[in-house]
Amino acid sequence: MKRILEFVGGVVLIGGIAGVLRELTGWFPFMGFTRFLTENVSFLQGREIITNIAIAVLGFAIVMIADTRRRT
Template sequence: MTSTASSSKSPGAAFSGLLCFVLVVGGGSGLLHEWFGWIHFMGFVRFLVPDGYEVFGYVVMVALGLAVGAAGDALSRRGRR
């Protein structure tokens, strides 16, 4: 019988997962709104982007969200060892 590691995440990994979700979904929603005029799913992210740089800001949000998600995944993997 083998022992398995606990499936619960550390608080840091859980927070990074939440932050990753907010940045990626908010940035993607903002891009869809800018390109196609669709409704903002997470409208509060528009306050994080300066006027005139919306598309660039939303792309940066998506990239930052993916980086935070990768860091959180590495953090949770390191904690399982």
């Protein structure tokens, strides 16, 4: 379970960071974690950077939770 949480958290963290870079610089056009959210959820439109930062923080939190779990 620990490895799964680390993997998922790492993917979410990298996706959030890549989304911030995409919004600020135009790089990583293939990283579309928030494209669907910001196009279909009305209160997220125009807040792509904040959404990506929140996704990166969520990924970091998942990695930290995985780090605190004991091996069973």
